[in-house]
Amino acid sequence: MQETPHQFGPETEAIRTQTARTAQKEHATPLFLTSSFVYDSAEDMAAAFQDDSLEVNIYSRFSNPTVDEFVKKVAQMEGAEAGVATGTGMAAVFSTFMTFLSQGDHILSASAVFGSTHTILTKYLPKWGISSTYFDMTKPETIEALVQPNTKMLYVETPSNPGLDIIDLALLGEICKKYDILFVVDNCFATPVVQKPMLFGADLVIHSATKFMDGQGRVLGGAVVGHSELIYQLYLLIRNTGPSMSPFNAWVLSKSLETLHLRMEKHAQNALQLAQALTHNRQVSLVKYPFLPNHPQYAVAQKQMKNGGAIVVFEVKGGLESGRRFLNALQMVSMTNNLGDSRSIASHPASTTHSKLSEQERQAVGITPGLIRVSVGLESVEDIIWDVEQALGRI
Numbered sequence: 001m002q003e004t005p006h007q008f009g010p011e012t013e014a015i016r017t018q019t020a021r022t023a024q025k026e027h028a029t030p031l032f033l034t035s036s037f038v039y040d041s042a043e044d045m046a047a048a049f050q051d052d053s054l055e056v057n058i059y060s061r062f063s064n065p066t067v068d069e070f071v072k073k074v075a076q077m078e079g080a081e082a083g084v085a086t087g088t089g090m091a092a093v094f095s096t097f098m099t100f101l102s103q104g105d106h107i108l109s110a111s112a113v114f115g116s117t118h119t120i121l122t123k124y125l126p127k128w129g130i131s132s133t134y135f136d137m138t139k140p141e142t143i144e145a146l147v148q149p150n151t152k153m154l155y156v157e158t159p160s161n162p163g164l165d166i167i168d169l170a171l172l173g174e175i176c177k178k179y180d181i182l183f184v185v186d187n188c189f190a191t192p193v194v195q196k197p198m199l200f201g202a203d204l205v206i207h208s209a210t211k212f213m214d215g216q217g218r219v220l221g222g223a224v225v226g227h228s229e230l231i232y233q234l235y236l237l238i239r240n241t242g243p244s245m246s247p248f249n250a251w252v253l254s255k256s257l258e259t260l261h262l263r264m265e266k267h268a269q270n271a272l273q274l275a276q277a278l279t280h281n282r283q284v285s286l287v288k289y290p291f292l293p294n295h296p297q298y299a300v301a302q303k304q305m306k307n308g309g310a311i312v313v314f315e316v317k318g319g320l321e322s323g324r325r326f327l328n329a330l331q332m333v334s335m336t337n338n339l340g341d342s343r344s345i346a347s348h349p350a351s352t353t354h355s356k357l358s359e360q361e362r363q364a365v366g367i368t369p370g371l372i373r374v375s376v377g378l379e380s381v382e383d384i385i386w387d388v389e390q391a392l393g394r395i
């Protein structure tokens with residue numbers, strides 16, 4: 001009788017995946033901080049350059065064992081065949097566009113995308129004759145009519161930033177299959193612990209590893225995972241154009257992935273408790289969190305997410321000035337625009353990240369004047385709720 005091989009769980013893979021061990025037999029993953037690799041003979045060196053299997057390390061812009069370990073873990077966690085790592089999340093986004101789009105192509109994108117992604121779509125891609133159209137995430141029934149004969153890629157972030165809109169990934173997967181469009185999801189907000197877009201038909205999943213994957217606000221990094229033949233094309237672009245990940249950052253990130261499951265569960269528990277507390281606060285006119293039943297896409301969130309994630313948004317009464325006063329009254333929660341940190345963070349998009357947009361543009365992506373975004377950290381939840389509530393008491 002043939003035994004079926006044991007299938008390891010995702011937590012085990014995040015902890016036990018190790019691509020290399022040296023003669024010292026270290027238990028933890030070594031950090032291969034080297035720019036190039038040596039050969040025993042001229043013949044070996046010549047063979048390395050002929051090798052298409054990508055097994056031989058030549059130069060760390062191409063590949064590095066520490067970077068390989070990080071990206072292998074991300075691919076396993078997302079249920080993808082393969083992956084590539086990049087120096088930042090934006091390098092992952094830009095490399096994906098550069099690899100799969102050509103002059104004359106069209107991207108259909110959610111209107112609420114990360115600020116720098118919006119800049120690439122509207123300012124840089126048109127220089128190379130690549131056009132884009134935005135769709136409204138809250139009106140999925142309007143998307144199919146926006147597909148053009150030259151539409152090559154559909155691009156989305158769910159939950160969106162900072163509006164926390166959720167879109168049905170399975171529905172988008174079907175549209176992309178029907179029209180033979182590459183389906184790309186930026187899964188940075190959810191992480192593979194909370195949501196696995198590959199299960200819903202995504203071809204490529206992008207990450208800013210800078211956020212929850214690192215989880216302590218220390219290093220920058222990015223990754224793209226997906227089907228091997230697509231990843232191979234991306235690999236060739238990255239190998240030649242150079243947005244590669246530093247082995248040091250990969251080492252930090254690989255270590256962090258060992259605790260991503262535990263951290264995301266705790267982030268989400270704390271976030272849900274903060275969201276519930278805020279629904280009773282008289283200074284708050286609206287609370288949005290994917291796992292609060294009043295969320296407009298609550299049913300979709302329940303279907304495709306394991307928990308509601310770490311981000312809570314709410315609207316303070318009194319608009320822009322109240323939003324600013326709220327931030328100034330915080331005693332523990334940090335004021336910074338990053339997210340995905342063990343430290344709780346609050347930001348006020350209307351006066352900071354999105355202040356250059358017009359009032360109308362802000363409204364279109366759900367940014368009202370009093371909107372506050374909290375990236376809920378891992379501190380004692382009583383302290384997070386205490387700080388947010390005492391600051392609300394002083395607006």
Ligand SMILES: *Cc1c(COP(=O)(O)O)cnc(C)c1O
Nearest residue numbers: 088089090114186188208210221
């Ligand atoms: C931060 C972020 C990015 C960009 O990542 P960097 O690592 O800062 O380059 C892309 N998408 C989303 C959703 C993000 O939050």
